[in-house]
Every structure is written in C-alpha cells, then in structure tokens.
Amino acid sequence: MSEERLRIAIQKSGRLSEGSFDLLKSCGLTISRDKDKLYGRVREMPIDILLLRDDDIPEFVADDACDIGIVGQNVFEEERLEGAQDKPAQEVMTLGFARCQLMLAAPKDWTFDSPTMLEGKRIATSYPALTRAWLEKEGVNARAVTMKGSVEVAPRLKIADTVCDIVSTGATLDANGLKPVANVFSSEALLIRNANAFTQGKQEIYDALLKRINGVLTSRDAKYVMMNAPRSAIEAITEFLPGADAPTILELAGSPDKVAIHAVCRESVFWNTLEELKKLGASAILVLPIEKMMA
Numbered sequence: 001m002s003e004e005r006l007r008i009a010i011q012k013s014g015r016l017s018e019g020s021f022d023l024l025k026s027c028g029l030t031i032s033r034d035k036d037k038l039y040g041r042v043r044e045m046p047i048d049i050l051l052l053r054d055d056d057i058p059e060f061v062a063d064d065a066c067d068i069g070i071v072g073q074n075v076f077e078e079e080r081l082e083g084a085q086d087k088p089a090q091e092v093m094t095l096g097f098a099r100c101q102l103m104l105a106a107p108k109d110w111t112f113d114s115p116t117m118l119e120g121k122r123i124a125t126s127y128p129a130l131t132r133a134w135l136e137k138e139g140v141n142a143r144a145v146t147m148k149g150s151v152e153v154a155p156r157l158k159i160a161d162t163v164c165d166i167v168s169t170g171a172t173l174d175a176n177g178l179k180p181v182a183n184v185f186s187s188e189a190l191l192i193r194n195a196n197a198f199t200q201g202k203q204e205i206y207d208a209l210l211k212r213i214n215g216v217l218t219s220r221d222a223k224y225v226m227m228n229a230p231r232s233a234i235e236a237i238t239e240f241l242p243g244a245d246a247p248t249i250l251e252l253a254g255s256p257d258k259v260a261i262h263a264v265c266r267e268s269v270f271w272n273t274l275e276e277l278k279k280l281g282a283s284a285i286l287v288l289p290i291e292k293m294m295a
Ligand code: PRP
Pocket: 014, 015, 054, 126, 149, 151, 165, 166, 167, 168, 169, 170, 171, 172, 173
C-alpha cells in the first residue's frame, strides 16, 4: 500500500463550494466542513481536501501545491489569458454545476443596441483579460478598469461607465440600477489537474476518483423508466426513450398482447416525454431515480 494521497483544491465558500462538496459526497467521500479549517482529510480514499479562494485554485494546481481542483471556467480562463503560469493546470472536464455568465451590464436607462456603443468607455471588471478579449473580438476600443470586488457600484461612483461582471440570478445588477446587455463568457464548474504526470500511486487514486465522478455525472439525469405497452408499440416507444440503450421487455401474465418495458434513460425525462409515451399506447408509466451507475 502506498502512502500517497491525492490533493484536491475546492472553493472554501462561494458559488462553487456547495456543488463541489455535493459532488465529492456523491462520490462516497465524507469531508468534515469545519468553517475555520483550510484542510480536510477524506476517510474513504487516500485524498486530502484544501479549501481555498476560487481565484487561488488554478495557481495552486499549476504549482503542484494540489494535484487537482474544481474551479469556475471564468476564473480558469481569466488566469489562462493573463498567462500567469509557465505551466498552467490542464482542463479535465466540465462538471455541470455553478453555471453563470460574465456579462456586460449598463445603466438601466441606456438604450444598448450594439457593442460599438462602448467605444471610448470605461468598463469596471474583475475579469480584465476576458473583457479585453471580447472587446477585441467585437472590434471596440474601450478601457477595462480592474476592480477586485464591488464592481457593480463603479458606475454610481463614476469610476466607470459600465461593468463586466458575473451574473447568476441578476439580483446584484438589478439592485444597482444596471441591466445585462451582452454575454461575454459562459461558465460552469471545471475539473483541472496539474500538468505533470502523476506517480503511479497518485494516478491510481485519480483514476478511481474520476471513474466515480463520471458515474455521478452520468447518473445525474438518468432515470429508470418502467411502463406497460402494447407489444406492437415496442419499437416506437424504444425509439422515443431519451438516451436509452436496448430496453428490457417482459411478458405480462395473462395478457399476450401487452408487455412491460424497462429502460435506463440517460437524458432528462420530462412531463412531455411521458405524455408522448402515453400517446404511443404506454400506461402505468413509472420514472425512478438512479442513485449510482458505473459502465
Ligand atoms: C458575482 C458578482 C456578484 C454576484 C452576482 O460575485 O460579482 O456579486 O456574483 O450574482 P447574482 O446575479 O445572483 O446577483 P462572485 O460570486 O463571483 O464572487 P467573487 O467575485 O467574490 O468570487
């Protein structure tokens, strides 16, 4: 048995923390969530957790202070564009939570019809690199004014004319008399890793964890769907089931023309899916959650 442990960086508190803790929990890992602690040890696997500010995560992973990390694409991409590290962390995969948008926002009384309106303006942002890249793409000459926080107050303080900031519900903009006018970058949680090869021991822990993460992600939308249907409708129903492989067909006692169809649907099953199935002749439709799945 090797003594090696995989070190994972996650956000201590903020947009990503809840989802990151949930994901690791769904992977069967228990982490104590002591508010003052920066460091947590996982019991079930040789894994250590470091709780950091989101902005520090790409650098910690790049510098080999951590092996992997969960960070917002917004933060990762901003630091990549800045070129702060000689050997930046590598993207592994997106994780489907903590979605948000970096948006250009203007005072509510602006009639914004095109990015050319920003010509010569000052834009307050914590994401100067992403903002400049977007301005360049749009062919606009404007100045990004870097602020570490409270970006939304900049227009009122006359430090800037507009802002480019993260929006999720839009409440912050609204409360500050601003409205979103253009999407600069769409973001979600991203798994990153150190660019160097892991030792064999570490690689094994990493592979095992990744297998679990993949299992969690694929089972997230997945449902076990059961229904009764006329034998003649099997083909039409099978084609209709969202993201299902070959379903299981079972005889129904006493009714030779009817069967039970059981299938694992890997994509979301909505109410209108059920309504369509019903139109195809299905009855007694049940949709059950799937807790775990491994290919
Ligand atoms: C962003 C942004 C706003 C808030 C917007 O901050 O700067 O404060 O989120 O969210 P809303 O649209 O739901 O009101 P963030 O959470 O990224 O914090 P940080 O800059 O401290 O990391």
